[in-house]
Amino acid sequence: MAATHEIGRRQYDVRSNRIIQNVLPRILLLDSNLNEAGFLVFFSRLQAERTKQEKFIWDVDEYLETSDTTSASVGATVEDIDVSNPKFFNPGQVWQNSRTGEFLHVITVSPGTGRITATRGLTALNSSGGTAAAVMNSGDTLLKRMPAVGEDSRRQTSQTTTPTEVFGYSQELRYDLSFSNRQVKRTFENGMEKDYQMRKSLQDARKDINRAFLFQEKARFTDANTGDTTLTQGIRGVPTTYTWAVGGVMYENDFDEFLVEEGLRKGSQNKILFASTQMILATTQMAKDRWVYNTVNFQQQSRKVGLSVVEYMAPNGRRLMIVEDRNISDDFNGESYGIDMQQLKRRVFSAGSRSGELHIISGTQDKDDLGEINTMYGDMGLQWGIEAAHFKITGVAGGAKGSPIGG
Numbered sequence: 001m002a003a004t005h006e007i008g009r010r011q012y013d014v015r016s017n018r019i020i021q022n023v024l025p026r027i028l029l030l031d032s033n034l035n036e037a038g039f040l041v042f043f044s045r046l047q048a049e050r051t052k053q054e055k056f057i058w059d060v061d062e063y064l065e066t067s068d069t070t071s072a073s074v075g076a077t078v079e080d081i082d083v084s085n086p087k088f089f090n091p092g093q094v095w096q097n098s099r100t101g102e103f104l105h106v107i108t109v110s111p112g113t114g115r116i117t118a119t120r121g122l123t124a125l126n127s128s129g130g131t132a133a134a135v136m137n138s139g140d141t142l143l144k145r146m147p148a149v150g151e152d153s154r155r156q157t158s159q160t161t162t163p164t165e166v167f168g169y170s171q172e173l174r175y176d177l178s179f180s181n182r183q184v185k186r187t188f189e190n191g192m193e194k195d196y197q198m199r200k201s202l203q204d205a206r207k208d209i210n211r212a213f214l215f216q217e218k219a220r221f222t223d224a225n226t227g228d229t230t231l232t233q234g235i236r237g238v239p240t241t242y243t244w245a246v247g248g249v250m251y252e253n254d255f256d257e258f259l260v261e262e263g264l265r266k267g268s269q270n271k272i273l274f275a276s277t278q279m280i281l282a283t284t285q286m287a288k289d290r291w292v293y294n295t296v297n298f299q300q301q302s303r304k305v306g307l308s309v310v311e312y313m314a315p316n317g318r319r320l321m322i323v324e325d326r327n328i329s330d331d332f333n334g335e336s337y338g339i340d341m342q343q344l345k346r347r348v349f350s351a352g353s354r355s356g357e358l359h360i361i362s363g364t365q366d367k368d369d370l371g372e373i374n375t376m377y378g379d380m381g382l383q384w385g386i387e388a389a390h391f392k393i394t395g396v397a398g399g400a401k402g403s404p405i406g407g
Contacts, residue, residue, distance in 0.1 A: 022048075022357040023376065024209075027202045034307040036203075037210035038325035039235065039274050039339075041307055043382070046346040048357065051381070054170050054230050055220075056347045059163035060386050064088065066144045071114060076133040079107070079117050083142065086111045090159040094122065094145040100134040105148060109157075169218055169230035170349040170381035173358060175205045181370035194372070205376065209358075211327050213382055214274075214337075232381035235274075235337055235390070242266075242391035246334075250396050252286040253403040258393075259314040267340035267389030269318045275336035276328040282399030283312065283322065334396040343385030348378075356380055 024044035034041050065088045072082040083089065086109050093106045095118070104118040123130025147156065179194050186193040216234035223229045242262040246254075264271065275283075292311040310322040320338065328335055349356040358378030365373035384390065 023360055024358050024378075027206045027358075035324045036326050037206050038307065038323045039214050039327075040206065040210040042272065042323075042341060043213055043344065043346060046341070046344055048346050048348045048380075049383075050350050050356075051170060051347045052349075052351065054349055054379070054381075055167055056170065056381065056383060057165060057167045058383060058385070060166050061161055061163035062386070062388075064159065064161060068142050070136050070138055070140045070142065073138045074136045076120065076135050079120060080115055081118060081136065082115050084114075086114050086116060088144070089116050090147075090157055092147045092149055092154075092156050094148050095142045096145055097134070097136060098141040098143050100136070100140070101131040102134050102136075103131065103145070104133075166387075168233050168347070168381050168383055169220060170347055170356065170379050171212065171216070171230055171232040173205075173209060173212075173376075173378040173380070175201065175376040176364070177201050177360075177374040177376060178365075179372045184372050198374075202376075207327065210325070211331070214325070214327055215331065230381075233384070235339060235382065235384065236332070236335075236392070238384045238387055239337065239390040239392040241388040244391070244393045245395045246393060246397075247395045249398045249400050249404070250282045250286060250393075251403050252399070252401045255283070255286065256315050259318070259320065260316045263338050263391040263393075264314055264316065264318045264320070267386065268342045271318075271320055271338050271340050271390075273312075273320050273322045273336050273338045274325045274328065275322050276333045276396075277324060277326070278329070278334040279336040279393065279396050280310070280322065280324055282396045283310075284399065286399030286401050287312070332394075335392070335394045336396070338391040338393070340385070340389040343389045345383040345385070346380060347383050348380045350379075 024040070065085065068088045069084045070081060071084050074081050081104075089095070089106050089109045091106050091108055094103055095106065096103050102120065103122040104120050105122055106116055106118050108117045110116070121131065121133030124132035149156075177198060179197060183193050183197060188196065190196075212232065212234060214234045215236050216231050217237055218233035219231040221229055242265070244258050244262070273279075292313075307323060312320040312322060314320060322336075328337075356379030358376065358380070361375045361377065363372070364375040365371060
């Protein structure tokens with residue numbers, strides 16, 4: 001006789017074959033309608049990384065910036081230059097004005113006044129000529145080149161960045177798949193009612209979990225019935241640096257400019273755009289001749305199911321893979337989220353033999369219950385890495401080629 005654990009009035013078999021580890025791929029492949037959970041299809045296939053607490057932390061740090069702008073105009077002979085971000089500069093560095101071509105050598109940096117002092121017109125200082133010092137306009141772009149030290153070769157001031165601490169939560173997911181005594185026994189013309197109800201319940205759970213990882217906001221609170229509760233952060237609320245509120249018709253040239261200047265600027269060269277039907281309609285209307293259609297196939301035994309993917313080539317040669325997610329269409333039609341999947345991690349709160357992977361525990365009904373209850377449980381969260389690697393587009397009502405009149 002198999003051993004059982006008793007918890008309150010409930011009992012379950014501890015045989016390992018009664019516990020199915022990570023059923024996310026299984027509930028996704030219940031049918032071929034993967035577009036109902038497009039984001040979860042890709043997220044579930046990320047390598048799981050354990051977290052030792054429900055709160056998980058990671059550091060975000062970026063390379064030093066290589067360009068800045070002037071914040072005021074300055075004459076050709078003036079060495080004190082007002083800049084937008086003095087922390088980007090370091091004594092001994094050479095910078096170039098992209099508009100005039102002038103090279104300058106940084107002498108001192110004064111973060112408090114937002115000013116640097118520099119030797120002007122470096123390449124015109126010798127007899128061979130070169131680009132002379134010229135008037136700088138407010139908003140001119142300055143580009144960093146490299147440090148230049150003289151024969152004295154003095155020690156340079158250290159220039160480092162401080163990582164930013166970011167945190168997220170895992171979220172407990174629980175579904176009690178409950179069947180009455182008659183539902184377990186009843187048979188329809190096309191099969192057992194229990195199988196039908198199980199399938200329907202798992203499909204509903206799939207959409208719920210997909211919505212959580214799409215739209216949930218990070219939170220921690222105490223519930224009167226369940227105690228300490230944590231909510232994971234959905235991907236919709238992550239992008240803040242690169243966002244575009246279209247507010248109507250999306251034009252092809254504007255879309256291309258956004259992708260080049262912002263959407264595909266940082267992170268991986270290829271990203272996935274999880275989109276609503278309105279966004280997909282708009283992109284088809286504006287750039288029908290620039291699409292490549294393909295299908296990503298997911299295998300389960302002898303059955304293949306596919307997710308439709310549309311590939312868009314940006315002007316800078318980077319690719320955007322567009323996937324429909326019907327949950328976005330239902331709740332936020334006209335929106336889409338460009339995601340760098342290499343930044344994402346699926347954090348699972350597990351310790352020892354207690355797994356936070358989504359799994360099913362069979363036979364969790366009360367002892368005197370003539371029906372059957374199977375509990376599906378998981379405890380996981382989304383880690384998004386660098387926020388600026390993702391982007392968001394909102395307010396799309398349609399699409400058109402070219403640019404708006406006067407644009």
